[in-house]
Amino acid sequence: MAEARIRRYKWEVKYEYKSPDCFRKVVITINGRTPGPTIQARQNDTVIVELKNSLLTENVAIHWHGIRQIGTPWADGTEGVTQCPILPGETFTYKFVVDRPGTYLYHAHYGMQREAGLYGSIRVSLPEGESEPYAYDYDRSIILNDWFHRSAFEQAAGLSSIPFQWVGEPQSLLIQGKGRFNCSSLNSPSLNVGTICNETNPECSPYVIAVIPGKTYRLRISSLTALSALSFQIEGHNMTVVEADGHNVEPFVVQNLFIYSGETYSVLIKADQNPTRNYWATTNIVSRNATFTTPPGLAILNYYPNHPKRSPPTTPPSGPLWNDVGSRLNQSLAIKARKGFIIPPPQSADRMIVMLNTQNNVSGNVRWSVNKVTYTLPHIPYLIALKENITSAFDQTPPPDGYDFKNYDIFSVAENKSYTIRNGVYRLNFNSTVDIILQNANSLSNKTSETHPWHLHGHDFWVLGYGEGKFDIYNDPKKYNLVNPIMKNTVPVHRYGWTALRFRADNPGAWAFHCHIESHFYMGMGVVFAEGIERLGELPSSIKGCVHRK
Numbered sequence: 352m353a354e355a356r357i358r359r360y361k362w363e364v365k366y367e368y369k370s371p372d373c374f375r376k377v378v379i380t381i382n383g384r385t386p387g388p389t390i391q392a393r394q395n396d397t398v399i400v401e402l403k404n405s406l407l408t409e410n411v412a413i414h415w416h417g418i419r420q421i422g423t424p425w426a427d428g429t430e431g432v433t434q435c436p437i438l439p440g441e442t443f444t445y446k447f448v449v450d451r452p453g454t455y456l457y458h459a460h461y462g463m464q465r466e467a468g469l470y471g472s473i474r475v476s477l478p479e480g481e482s483e484p485y486a487y488d489y490d491r492s493i494i495l496n497d498w499f500h501r502s503a504f505e506q507a508a509g510l511s512s513i514p515f516q517w518v519g520e521p522q523s524l525l526i527q528g529k530g531r532f533n534c535s536s537l538n539s540p541s542l543n544v545g546t547i548c549n550e551t552n553p554e555c556s557p558y559v560i561a562v563i564p565g566k567t568y569r570l571r572i573s574s575l576t577a578l579s580a581l582s583f584q585i586e587g588h589n590m591t592v593v594e595a596d597g598h599n600v601e602p603f604v605v606q607n608l609f610i611y612s613g614e615t616y617s618v619l620i621k622a623d624q625n626p627t628r629n630y631w632a633t634t635n636i637v638s639r640n641a642t643f644t645t646p647p648g649l650a651i652l653n654y655y656p657n658h659p660k661r662s663p664p665t666t667p668p669s670g671p672l673w674n675d676v677g678s679r680l681n682q683s684l685a686i687k688a689r690k691g692f693i694i695p696p697p698q699s700a701d702r703m704i705v706m707l708n709t710q711n712n713v714s715g716n717v718r719w720s721v722n723k724v725t726y727t728l729p730h731i732p733y734l735i736a737l738k739e740n741i742t743s744a745f746d747q748t749p750p751p752d753g754y755d756f757k758n759y760d761i762f763s764v765a766e767n768k769s770y771t772i773r774n775g776v777y778r779l780n781f782n783s784t785v786d787i788i789l790q791n792a793n794s795l796s797n798k799t800s801e802t803h804p805w806h807l808h809g810h811d812f813w814v815l816g817y818g819e820g821k822f823d824i825y826n827d828p829k830k831y832n833l834v835n836p837i838m839k840n841t842v843p844v845h846r847y848g849w850t851a852l853r854f855r856a857d858n859p860g861a862w863a864f865h866c867h868i869e870s871h872f873y874m875g876m877g878v879v880f881a882e883g884i885e886r887l888g889e890l891p892s893s894i895k896g897c898v899h900r901k
């Protein structure tokens with residue numbers, strides 16, 4: 352067997368002016384870049400990231416999205432859950448093992464810093480000598496993102512203000528950190544537009560996916576949008592989906608790849624079209640109506656030896672309609688574990704938690720809730736509070752395992768009665784099997800239900816099923832896919848629908864489970880699970896900077 356290696360990175364996190372979509376704003380960079388450097392490792396390698404916080408006035412923490420952190424729950428990078436924040440001027444070392452091959456991500460998990468540009472890819476390949484069950488010639492990582500011109504501070508302030516100020520739709524979409532905003536739409540006479548927005552700035556030239564005719568490419572497409580659900584497509588090229596969140600998928604072909612924030616996919620494309628020209632790769636918003644606010648993101652599929660900057664002779668293909676819910680549900684249903692790579696789920700669960708997702712008005716603030724609890728993080732991180740038995744750190748009453756199934760109408764605006772801001776945790780028995788049913792409902796606007804991508808830290812879960820309307824506790828479990836469910840770490844709950852997950856609580860630690868829409872998590876849409884805390888040895892002192900005890 353090939354020997355596991357240590358992959359060492361030294362990162363400096365800073366504020367800098369950048370123009371990812373031609374509009375200049377202060378962003379957060381790692382070693383001068385956004386997206387940050389790609390972490391490349393092989394299965395079972397140890398990754399060490401020495402992170403220097405050079406932000407002048409802000410704390411930071413970085414989450415390694417999709418890495419389970421087995422045996423290192425303190426390295427998950429979730430501020431308030433697994434560690435104290437890293438203060439300005441401090442250096443913190445993350446050390447963890449990448450135990451599974453696949454496509455993963457990293458991003459800030461403090462306040463709303465992710466959307467300020469603090470994110471990147473993790474690519475874990477198989478140990479030397481082993482190969483994937485599908486063939487390709489080259490491998491590329493592409494992160495999709497949405498981009499807002501207002502700062503993360505301004506957005507966060509608006510979300511917690513009375514009256515509430517919503518962030519709105521993004522100004523542009525980025526493909527691997529590059530987008531294009533129409534500078535001529537900034538016509539304020541007080542602005543010197545040329546210095547703030549410049550469409551000839553090379554920082555915002557379209558991202559180029561260079562291909563050699565006849566070759567097959569593995570594109571690792573992931574999304575770290577702050578808000579948007581996306582569709583991604585490449586003119587004239589079908590995509591064969593082969594991986595989702597680090598697990599092999601029974602291959603299926605799509606023209607449009609729907610992708611929700613926090614998901615990763617690998618698709619194979621063959622450069623088998625007319626090689627005398629280039630092609631558009633585009634991404635557009637689905638699930639929310641951004642038709643008149645956010646233009647599609649554009650990249651160029653460049654057939655060698657055409658000039659990489661040569662625009663394709665066609666108009667970019669328009670993606671699917673934003674409200675085509677059926678196609679999105681169909682893709683969700685199509686994702687199954689690949690034959691030969693199925694990890695069978697336990698056939699029954701020890702506990703079922705049904706999580707009603709609602710949007711509410713709580714004491715004048717617009718918030719999101721799970722079973723009438725809207726979440727707030729404590730000042731002492733859960734992992735430390737649980738391990739050291741600091742019971743004053745958070746509410747010792749756990750949140751509810753369900754809601755009033757009989758009487759709650761998921762198709763109506765919530766009544767806003769008896770919703771509370773709390774921070775209790777779900778304590779799971781170690782090694783027990785837990786089913787989570789995400790139940791969507793109407794938001795605060797009439798006839799509206801939003802799509803939410805839920806992300807679980809510390810575990811992969813089996814996706815047992817999706818359905819429309821209200822989940823029926825007696826009959827719907829009979830329809831679960833217990834044969835070849837895919838394992839994922841992020842999954843959407845579709846509008847007015849439900850999604851059923853199963854996981855084993857086998858990783859000692861405290862783990863966030865939350866909507867990956869950054870503003871929704873900020874508005875309380877999350878919970879925390881804790882299991883096997885008593886099995887953990889002493890926690891590293893480096894995570895405890897904010898905890899002062901006699």
Ligand SMILES: O=C1O[C@H]([C@@H](O)CO)C(O)=C1O
Nearest residue numbers: 517710717794795796801871
């Ligand atoms: O959290 C949200 O708030 C707004 C809207 O519901 C209220 O303005 C919106 O679209 C969200 O996703």
